[in-house]
Amino acid sequence: MQRRAIVLPYVVLPYVALPFVALPVVTLPVFALPVFALSIVLLAGAPAAAQPSGTPPDGDIEAPEGFRANRTSYSAIMDVLRPARVATTVTDADLARLREMQLEDIWSALGDYRANYVRGFRSTQPGERIAGRALTMRFLPPRPDFVDAIDTLAAEGDWDRRYYARAAEEAHPGDVIVAELGGAGGHVLFGGMGALGIKLRGAAGVVIDGGSRDLAELTSETFRGFPVFARFFDVETTSWLGAAWNTPVRIGTATVLPGDVVVADGTGVLFFPPALVPAVLAAAAERAALEEHERDLLRSGEHRFRDVYPLSPALREEYERRTRDR
Numbered sequence: 001m002q003r004r005a006i007v008l009p010y011v012v013l014p015y016v017a018l019p020f021v022a023l024p025v026v027t028l029p030v031f032a033l034p035v036f037a038l039s040i041v042l043l044a045g046a047p048a049a050a051q052p053s054g055t056p057p058d059g060d061i062e063a064p065e066g067f068r069a070n071r072t073s074y075s076a077i078m079d080v081l082r083p084a085r086v087a088t089t090v091t092d093a094d095l096a097r098l099r100e101m102q103l104e105d106i107w108s109a110l111g112d113y114r115a116n117y118v119r120g121f122r123s124t125q126p127g128e129r130i131a132g133r134a135l136t137m138r139f140l141p142p143r144p145d146f147v148d149a150i151d152t153l154a155a156e157g158d159w160d161r162r163y164y165a166r167a168a169e170e171a172h173p174g175d176v177i178v179a180e181l182g183g184a185g186g187h188v189l190f191g192g193m194g195a196l197g198i199k200l201r202g203a204a205g206v207v208i209d210g211g212s213r214d215l216a217e218l219t220s221e222t223f224r225g226f227p228v229f230a231r232f233f234d235v236e237t238t239s240w241l242g243a244a245w246n247t248p249v250r251i252g253t254a255t256v257l258p259g260d261v262v263v264a265d266g267t268g269v270l271f272f273p274p275a276l277v278p279a280v281l282a283a284a285a286e287r288a289a290l291e292e293h294e295r296d297l298l299r300s301g302e303h304r305f306r307d308v309y310p311l312s313p314a315l316r317e318e319y320e321r322r323t324r325d326r
Contacts, residue, residue: 069157071170075247078258085259088274090133094281095174095204095261098131101284103267105291109283110272118252119268120184121207124218125227129265132176132204133274136249136258137163139181139189139210139240150241163242164190168197175203176262178271180249181210184231187240192217199226206230207262207269209251213237229264293319 067074098106107117140146154161160169167177177198179189189206190198191213198206208230212218215233246258251271256262260271272280290311297308297315307315 066156068153071157071159072246072258073244075244077248081257085257085274088277090261090274090277092174094277095131095133097281098261098263098277099129101263101281101288103129103263103265103270105284105287106263106270106280108287109280110270110276113272113276116254116256116271117268118209118254118271120252121229121231121264121269122233123227123229123264123266124212124215124223125225126266128225128227129263130176130205130227131261131263132174133172134178134256134258134260134262134271135167135171135175135203136178136244136246136256137167137180137242138244138247138249139163139179139187140243141187141240147241150243159245161241162194162238163245164194164198164238166242166245167203168194168201171198171201171203173202175201176264177203177206177208178249178251178256178260178262179206179208179210180251181208181240183209183252186210186231188213188234188236188238189230190238195223195226195228199223205264207251207264211236227264229269289323290319 063074107114110116150161160166163179164177167175171177181187181189186209188211189208195206195212195214195218203226205226206212206228208228210230211232211234212228212230213234213236217223218228248258249256251269254271256271257273259274261274261277263270294308294311297303298305303315306312310316311319
């Protein structure tokens, strides 16, 4: 049988530069292109594959000796935010005023930070409200190599790897312990003994995106003035370990930063930057005064509800005039 001549077009490939490889100009038939392309891909990937697992990417800076044993876990985010946050002081008097305000009034004054409200907690002291400064901690489930690393860091920094126990030694008056522990499907933070240790440090309370033990004890008279807000209560003992101390954490759908103001009651929990406190106090007080005036108008029986809530233009003008004259 006579062979039929097949004419295949040829292509000219330009000079291709790859790490450690230089390919000159070549002329290849079209059917050779897939093989050539595969060779390029394999050669290009060779240097990356040779990089040892765990090697820091180019440009990363190794931590100086002793750095990893800092009392506060390093956070680049907090490094950026710290100058503005340290310039603001939230006093005990500010916290006392916030504690007396309705959560709804505070929420209304938060503007773009209204999204930092989280619901779905159970309180061990129903009817009590807390206001304090966030001391944050993040927990992770154990695994052997992680446990070894946590033990090493705890020894280097001289702290307890159980972060609730660490809080019982390091919390300050007015702190609110804020623990990221996996939410409703997560793990427990502590029981009555850990809670007592933290309470005796002067902390205002605890918010756990997770659970707690010893519900009966935490609801007793011993813990009056020290509410624990948790997703659930359980008999299980603690096993998750602290992975980050006083760094940004996630509580429900909110990002919480160390030093945030925390206000919580049976409705839910609010977190917001300390710089907002003066404006929040002023706006919340103004809203509370307005609503009390509206209640007085309703009780008088002299106005229709629709004219009182919200105030009609005429009643609003009268209210603003009376406010200016005070």
